[in-house]
Amino acid sequence: MNRSDSAVRTWPGVPADAVHLDADGLDAREFNRKLQELAQVHDLLAVDNPRARHNLGIGLETGAAHIHFLGSVGYYCGGFNAGAEITVHGNAGWGLGEAMAAGQITVRGSTAWSAGAGMRGGTIVITGDAGPRTGIAMKGGNILVAGTVGFMSGFMAHQGKLVALGGAGDALGASMYEGRIFVAGPVAGLGADAIERDLDGVDLEELRRDLAQAGLAWPAQPLHKIEAEGRLWYFDKHDARIWRNI
């Protein structure tokens, strides 16, 4: 296997002075340990040959470097991110940036299921499409998708913002507690308790800023805002007095 498959290509947006780490020959634990060490000393890292392996770039802390993965990554890339900036030059597997608290992850490609699962803060930008259950259980932060999001995206989200500029699959925003979904393009269907509401000035201002920062174009089709109606927040109110006492 050529040690530097990914290094021989040029990667747009990856500065020439990035310090390179070759993922080949390292298991996930060794890789992450090396990456953490390098991230302490260098601001700019490029990972050669990620080869869609799982668990790359886990638990990076605040102030860590900007890390470029030169190729696709597997499951849970950027999981528990606590402040690093990560760019994936390829696609990402399940659970990208799960439980992330801060920082930014940009995928120049598409993501599989459950990107941003349970995230509490920070931003995920996906320039392609995002799979089902994107933003599931998210509790804060932003997920910005240039393409579509798959079915059940935003499922049981607590807070945060999910933006899909190319449409959404079925059961969008099912059983959300709070939080906002903005979608342009066709929506296959809304999920339980999801309701469309009008965008207000604050929404528009935020979206303009978010998309500009992410380098994503304003959509040609109109944006719709999806929120929880709140019907699932309580058991039937009329029996609350009774069920308190049984």
Next chain:
Amino acid sequence: MSSPHGSAGDNPTGRPEYGGMRESPLWDRYTIEEIQAKAQLGRYRISGFSLHRRIPRLDDLVFLPAAMTRLPLEGYRESCETKTVLGARHGCAKPIELSVPVYITSMSFGALSWNAKAALGRAASAIGTCTCTGEGGMLAEEREESSLLVYQMTPSRYMLDLEHLRRADAIEVAMGQGAKPGTGGLLPGAKVADRVAEMRTLPKGIDQRSAVRHPDFLGADDMEVKLEELRIATDNQVPIFVKMPATRVREDVKMAAKAGADVIVVDGMEGATGASPEFLLDHTGIPTVAAVATAREALEEMGLYGEVNLVVSGGIGSGADAAKALALGADAVAIGTAALIALNCNAPIYQDDYARLGTAPGFCHHCHTGLCPVGITTQEPDLVARLDIQAAADRVENFINAMVLEMTLMAKACGKSNVHNLESEDLRALTIEAAAMAHVPLAGTDWIPGREARR
């Protein structure tokens, strides 16, 4: 059906008669009340505490201490080891080292008050054992009080991030609980007070019904990747527990072991809850007595018994129960309800407040109301203040010490100098059901129903 020979035959139910009235064994008062309550509510009932029916239990087993063919140890003189190490399987830097094989199970802040959490943590630290966060995130007071704290990662992932993960002494991945297998958590709005709402990122006061499926893994293979992610995120400092309800125990335990669990926690159907649809408590899962033996055998079949640690919970209420669980194959037991009862649950104080809930000490299962008369399962500051942290911690510490004394006394009577040397050979069953479930012979026979005689 009347008999010419007196009243016995008039009452085929065998139940007491009430002024000549006979109660239907099928549609008894309990059943009638149940239907009429649902006819008002339009939904299932919700309740805290545990199940409402008799099931085979560890209580149906007895020990065979030493007599002629075996030598006992001096119960009041000789020593018996209780130290317990959990989670060394993958060589993490800090396996959980407990001074006793009993710890406090996962009960969330939200279900429990902050004082209850703090008291349990203080008691556990005094004993040298661990306590667990439960699903509601990591409470600052609890972290402070607990020298060893297991952090639970549930499907809802409340408050889960790197900062909190790294404050944990172990991670418990929750795949359900015995009270309500296959169903997510339930926290009635009365308990979703400011702090609870903030920690769970919820609107205040809503009825929280949390997720049951994890958001980012579904099966054994992706779970394995997930557990490895947790190890990387914690720099393999701490062990990983996987907690599951006792349903398809043999298969589920194998799957958890394959996925890489260091410790497997199996919660029997007796396992309690802060709030659950009531019918789930009674109609789901298998009893703890059945779960332990099956879990041990599952690990044995994989050649992993002893390497993957086994913890059992659900209805453990005494040192005898705990000793039996260890004899059947558990490395440790986790207690919930018994610890709450030691705190003061169902204590005969503040009786007017029990009455206001329509109950009385000894009958209370009203944790779901958020109006716990003794300050344990409530978020009302006035009620919480009724639970004095130090006094409550002392009671729990005393109770666990009493449990451990019972365990060591039993072990020594069986001739063991270490509680972990208790084995299922030391047990006999008093009922056919318990014999079949625990895979130990019926007392006075060699018969294990469903198995060949083993001699």
